[in-house]
Amino acid sequence: IIVEVFRLKSYDMALSPESQLITNERNKTTFNVTELTNILDGGLEKTALRKSIAERKISLDPNMKTIHRGYLNKEQINFQNNRKMMYFFTDLAKRNNWHMDKPHSADMEFLPRTLANASGLLIHAGAFVPSIVSFGTPEQAAKWLPLAKACQIIGAYAQTELGHGTNLRRLETTATFDPRSQEFIMNTPSISSMKWWPGALGEMATHALVMAQLITRGENHGMQAFIVPVRDMTNHKPLPGITVGSIGPTLALDSTDNGYLRMDNVRIPKENMLAKYAYVDSKGKFQKIGNDRLMYASMVNLRVVLAKDEAVTYIQMACTIAARYSCVRKQGSLTPGGPEVQIIDYVTQQNKIIPYIALSYALHFNLAFIRSKYVKFLEDVKRGDLSNMAEMHMMTAGMKAIATERTSAGVEILRRSCGGHGYAVSSGLPYILLRLVASCTYEGENTVLYLQAARYLIKTAAKVSMGQPVDASVMYLTEDAPDKCQAANQMELCDHSILEACFKHRSRQLLLSVATELQSLVADGMKQMEAWNLVSIQLVNAAKAHMEQHIVSTFSSYLRNLKCSSAVREVLDQLCSLNALHQINNFPGDFLKDGYLSSKQLDMARKAEVKLLASLRRNVVGLVDAFDFTDDMLGSCIGSYDGNAYERLYEWAKNFPSNKTDVPCLWSYIDP
Ligand SMILES: Cc1cc2nc3c(=O)[nH]c(=O)nc-3n(C[C@H](O)[C@H](O)[C@H](O)COP(=O)(O)OP(=O)(O)OC[C@H]3O[C@@H](n4cnc5c(N)ncnc54)[C@H](O)[C@@H]3O)c2cc1C
Known part of the structure; x- marks a missing residue:
């Protein structure tokens, strides 16, 4: 296919009616967008760092330019993304001192967001390298990391099997x-x-970090990590005993190059077992080293990174596209024979978009909180303090699951909110959706993660009933609180402490009810695992309710401590209330069931939400502009900054390879 580099023309803002509409929207914004961007980034200096160090250096580099993925087939996408990322790691990152084995350093923090549109070498940089850091001894790290960081070897993380x-x-x-x-x-x-x-x-890896059952002296010592060379370094052919290949196309993520691997008596040197936490001596004696829970501590990092860099980044991108498009698209009118209105003026359209902007903000602040808690947790672990391990595990498992679930469902609603154009690859939305859907499965399947979080919560419920101390994030389970919502009117229902109380009450009720049921099934003679399976739907719901409570409470407590202008505070307060009210209105059952909310209060909640939508309507563009994505990062014809959706869609289509000739090649088949 002949392809042309996709370049968006920069239009004169005054030319089209669409750009005029988006300019009008910006003029209506009630707050300073840059101030909000700084808050999202964590301060003025961090915004400068993101823009100057990460985005400018990357976007200005000609080797980082790409052809829009919609013009390419799978092979070409694979080639383009991996070429680009190979250049990034071997040249650009090296020159700028960006290290893939230091994901928490200040400038690395913003790189995944900047590179969100390129998935090449994702597993090499995101799983292979960090696993060597986690499982390898200093000598092993010294041997493998320089090779991996320079991409002289490309690694896969091979854990999952066909069965x-x-x-x-x-x-x-x-x-x-x-x-x-x-x-x-x-x-x-x-x-x-x-x-x-x-x-x-599938095609790229020269090495694989293989998780395998370790057997010495006829005894199985469980899973350990081994570095296995899979392809010849001189000609890339599979090595003796290795059968390796691609599993074929997947829903999306073409450039992650998913593959299979069979090994038939493949011999690797003893030193290739990563031995930070387990060691086999020359006679085959197995020995554990230190506390292997430390290994787990470093591994949960990937869940924090995934929820933050994938779920939050992609929902913010989708909100930006859908919100801008909804402000430039006109369709129908609100008065008989009246002028056509922007589709964002329909309350149903506002309800498809603004609650997800609210969710984007809520998750952003939650993930920033969890990330800082995780960094502190790692410091504790280094000092030998593992006391927060169980809580951290629950929090990262639960947050990965809820963030990927809520955002992937949200992106589909945002995609549909763009009508037909949301279905076109040129909108950028299909790619975002398919990327996010995958994240519900990898790095821990979501249901399984919710059940792991529920295990911790059930143990906590037992501690509460015995009057034992519990961790900070579940302290609310011990609190005495009114059994009825205290809100007397719509305004009070928007109050953050009232909303927090609603979510805490629901979480407490769901957890205590499933804990009681589980206990009585076991007391009646049912085996623990059987009883667990029987109530597992309620367990998942209890875990979700706890995480929703966490999202609402963390957002609200973040705002309590935030120093900002009154204009920014007003919109953030509204978003915090809207995020909670939208959940109550969409899933009222659990709030009504035990009479915590009355049907009158639910009616007030619905009206309060509509009022918030109306109030936030004028700030829709400002709120997504604050996410500060460049047009290159969005890769969307309908969501660009200047609002020129129609001209871009047409230009994009004109450049499509099949439109490059007057007579498409299909003619040769249909010529009568
Ligand atoms: C895009 C993509 C990239 C991937 N990349 C990698 C990679 O680089 N390396 C790698 O090793 N793997 C990779 N994987 C594999 C991924 O990690 C697994 O698919 C994932 O862990 C889920 O495991 P599974 O496929 O066995 O699903 P299963 O566990 O078979 O899940 C199927 C269903 O069974 C349910 N289920 C399973 N166990 C339980 C339980 N105990 N209780 C209740 N329900 C249960 C699940 O909820 C789900 O509904 C990738 C997968 C995808 C989609």
């Missing part, structure tokens, strides 16, 4: 120690044991 993903204990791949040769013999002994899904494995 098992979630249940890691049942993975079948084996690594058997041979003391005579001081080697491990790697085997995938059955069809179900072959590694299936690992990103980068």
Whole structure:
């Protein structure tokens, strides 16, 4: 296919009616957009860092320019993204001192957002390298990291097998120690044991970090990590005993290059077992080193990163596109024979967009909170303090699940809010949607994560009933609170403390009710696991309710401590109330069930939400401008800053390869 580099023309803002409409919207904004951007970034200096260090350096570099993915087939997308990211890591990142093994350094914080449209080398940089840091000894890190960081080797993270993903204990791949040769013999002994899904494995990887059952002296010591060379470094052919290839197209994420791997008596040196937490001596004696819970502590990092850099970034991008488009699109009128209105003026349209802007802000501040808590947790762990491990696990598992679930559902609503154009690849929305949908499955399938969070919550409920102390994030379960909502009118229902109380009450009720049911099933003689399975729908709901409570409370407490202008405070306060009210109005059952909310209060909640939508309407464009995505990052014809949706759609279509000739090649088949 002949392709042309997709370049958006910069139009004269005054030319089209659409750009005039979006300018009018900006003129209506009641607050200073830059101030809000600074708040989102974590301060003025951080905004400067993001813009100057990350975005400008990346966007101005000609090697980082890409052809819009809509013009390319899978192979070309794969090639383009990986070429671009290869250049990024081997050249640009090196020159700028950006290190993939230091994801929490200040400038690295903004890179994933800047690179959101390029998924190449995702697993190499996001899983292979961090796993070497987590599992490797200093000597192993010194050997492998320089090669990996310079992309002289490309690594896959090979854990999932054809037969098992979630249940890691049942993975079948084996690594058997041979003391005579001081080697491990790697085997995938059955069809179900072959590694299936690992990103980068399909075509790119030279090495794989393989999770396998360690067997020495005939004894199984459980899962350990091994570095296995899979392709010849000189000609990229599979090495002896290795069968490797691509699993074929997936829903999206073409450039993650998902693959399969079979190993038939593949021998690797003893030093290739990553040995920070476990060691096999020359005679095959197995030894654990230190506390392997430390290994887990560093691994949950990926969940924090995923929720922050994928879920939050993509919902903010989708909101930007849908909000801007809804302000330039006119359709129908609100008075008989009257002028056509912008579609954002329909209350149903506001209800599709503004609550997701509110969710974007709520999740943004929540993930910033969890990230800072996680960084502190890592410091505690380094000092040997593991006391917050269980709480951190619950929080990261629950937040990854709720953030990816809520945002992927939200992006589909935002996509539909753009009518037909939301279905076109040129809108940028299909790619965002399909990226997010995948994140509900990888790095822990969401239901499984909710159930893990529920396990912690059930233990907490038991502690509460015995009067034992509990962790800070679940302290509300011990509090005595009124059993009826105290709001007397619409205004009081928008009060953050009233809304927090609603969500705490719902979470407490759902948890205590499922804990009681579980306990009585077991007391009646049912086996614990059977009873757990029987009530697992309620357990998932209790975990979701706890996380929703966390989102509402953290947003509200963030605002209590925020120093900002009154204009910014007003919109953030409104967004915080709207985020909570939208959930109550969409899922009223649990709030009504035990009479906590009356039907009169629910009616007030509905009216309060409509009022908030009307009030936030004039700030819709300002609120998404504050996310500060460049047009390049959005890759959307309908969501660009200047609002010129129609001209861009037409220009995009004109440049489509099949429109490059007067007579399309299809003619040769249909010529009578
Ligand atoms: C785009 C993409 C990229 C990936 N990249 C990688 C990679 O780089 N490396 C890698 O190793 N893997 C990778 N994976 C695999 C991924 O990690 C697994 O698919 C994921 O962990 C889910 O496991 P599974 O496929 O076995 O699903 P299953 O566990 O089989 O889930 C299927 C269903 O069973 C349910 N279920 C399973 N167990 C339970 C339970 N205990 N209780 C209740 N319900 C349960 C789930 O909720 C789900 O509804 C990738 C997957 C995708 C989609």
